Amino acid sequence: MTAKYDVYGLGNALLDIEYEVTDAFLEKMGISKGIMTLVDEKRQDELSANLDNIHAKKGCGGSAANSIIAISQFGGKAFYSCKVANDYFGDFYLSDLQRWGVETNLSESGREAGKTGKCMVMITKDAERTMNTYLGITETFSKKELVDEVIINAKWIYIEGYLVTSETGRAAAGHAHKLAANAGVGVALTLSDPMIVKHFKAGFEEVIQEGVDLLFCNEQEALQFSGASNVLAAGEALKKISKAFAITLGERGAYLFDGIKTHNISTDKVVARDTNGAGDMFAGAFLYALTNGRSFESAAQFACHAASVIVQRSGARLEMFDIKNIKNKLNKI
Numbered sequence: 001m002t003a004k005y006d007v008y009g010l011g012n013a014l015l016d017i018e019y020e021v022t023d024a025f026l027e028k029m030g031i032s033k034g035i036m037t038l039v040d041e042k043r044q045d046e047l048s049a050n051l052d053n054i055h056a057k058k059g060c061g062g063s064a065a066n067s068i069i070a071i072s073q074f075g076g077k078a079f080y081s082c083k084v085a086n087d088y089f090g091d092f093y094l095s096d097l098q099r100w101g102v103e104t105n106l107s108e109s110g111r112e113a114g115k116t117g118k119c120m121v122m123i124t125k126d127a128e129r130t131m132n133t134y135l136g137i138t139e140t141f142s143k144k145e146l147v148d149e150v151i152i153n154a155k156w157i158y159i160e161g162y163l164v165t166s167e168t169g170r171a172a173a174g175h176a177h178k179l180a181a182n183a184g185v186g187v188a189l190t191l192s193d194p195m196i197v198k199h200f201k202a203g204f205e206e207v208i209q210e211g212v213d214l215l216f217c218n219e220q221e222a223l224q225f226s227g228a229s230n231v232l233a234a235g236e237a238l239k240k241i242s243k244a245f246a247i248t249l250g251e252r253g254a255y256l257f258d259g260i261k262t263h264n265i266s267t268d269k270v271v272a273r274d275t276n277g278a279g280d281m282f283a284g285a286f287l288y289a290l291t292n293g294r295s296f297e298s299a300a301q302f303a304c305h306a307a308s309v310i311v312q313r314s315g316a317r318l319e320m321f322d323i324k325n326i327k328n329k330l331n332k333i
Contacts (some may be wrong), residue, residue: 001236003185004153005103006076006291010146010176012138013082015089018057018121018315025050026122026130033124036131036193044134047120049256057188059317060096061119062138063192063280064160070284072101073323076291079103079144079154081172085137089116105147112137121276123314129276142168145173151176151193155291156214158283161192164203173207176223189242190283191217196205197224208241215242216283222247228289235262246300248282250275253304256295267304270312277316289330298333305329 021273026033039047060069062082071078080102084090086109093116094106117136123129141163151157157180180187189204191197191211197204204225206286213237219231226237231247235257238245247255253267285306289299306326308317318326 003155003275004077004149005079005155007068007071007156007158007287008079008081008151008154008176008180008185009068009158009160010081010163010172011066012117012135012139012141012162012252013060013065013084013093014062014117014133014135014138015084015093015121016059016061016119016121016316017124018059019051021051021054021122021124023124026124031122031130031132033130034128036133039132039134041115041134044118044120044132047132051120055176057315058092058096059315060093060100061316062117062160063162064158065097066277066280067158067190067284067287068102069097069100069317070281071288071291073318074285074288076288079147079150081105081147083138083145084111084116084142085114086111087114087116087120092177103150105145113216114263123274127273127314129274131276139166140168141166141172145171146172146176146324148179151179152185154180154185156186156188156287158287159187159189159207161190161196161204164200165196165208170203170206174209177207177209177212186213186218187282188212188214188287190279191215191221191225194218196218196222197221201225211240212242213244215245216248216286217245218248218279219250244296246282246286246303248279248307250278254282254300256296256300261296263300265300265304268308270308272311274314275311278307278311280316281310281318285326294330294333298330301333302326302330 114137228234286303
């Protein structure tokens with residue numbers, strides 16, 4: 001049976017709200033610059049009140065959401081399971097997903113009362129991005145948000161590693177993994193963040209179960225998960241839990257294992273404006289190419305190129321001319 005979807009993603013739904021601020025503002029508000037900090041609703045409300053007069057740019061976000069939207073932007077058929085509240089920001093999130101052509105479990109009605117998760121992204125003149133995140137209702141993401149019949153009608157599923165931080169999230173990821181594996185659907189997982197790997201390794205092991213088909217991570221995540229001191233040793237350890245993997249190395253490209261042999265992929269030399277979201281773009285571009293007939297190596301070359309383009313932009317979305325140019329690059333690989 002022909003798969004209806006290229007990739008089914010599951011992960012957190014966070015409305016990204018971007019503000020241009022000064023270093024003085026960060027210092028005044030006691031915000032640690034350049035990192036992501038989890039905050040409660042009261043703290044986020046306090047920050048919002050102090051940013052009322054600053055123009056804000058809104059868009060649907062979350063790590064896996066960024067990857068799934070990238071797949072749709074390139075022309076792939078994508079579905080995203082997530083959780084937002086029955087509020088203004090939830091409405092905005094749903095409409096934005098639909099604008100990017102992503103199908104979803106969300107609907108115009110039937111969502112729970114609560115607060116949609118938000119990530120306040122504060123950008124200073126040096127292009128540094130400082131994030132304060134309130135998870136809101138996405139913290140209770142569970143099996144209820146999954147659509148089983150879509151999972152078994154996809155070529156791949158893509159699991160966001162941040163889900164391992166909650167009991168219901170782990171259960172949902174584990175359910176999707178088993179369902180996909182039993183249906184012959186490829187299972188991809190991203191490790192998401194070095195600190196998540198450090199504090200929730202047992203949660204990852206619970207989701208990984210007997211192993212996944214494809215693992216995405218960056219160098220720091222690979223070293224943290226494996227306990228190795230270098231990428232080559234980390235790769236040997238990752239072979240025990242995944243049939244294949246892609247370790248991104250920033251400006252040094254990526255180190256891959258396709259199930260048979262390893263590859264070192266170089267990337268374009270560019271001046272980065274904003275590196276946040278580069279890993280999300282890499283995974284999305286990789287899965288798009290892989291599900292559209294490309295080899296593991298050419299998919300990685302395409303993904304490295306796409307990531308090199310997105311770091312020259314502000315935010316996690318490509319422009320239409322970017323998409324055309326990047327896809328032209330794929331045709332030449």
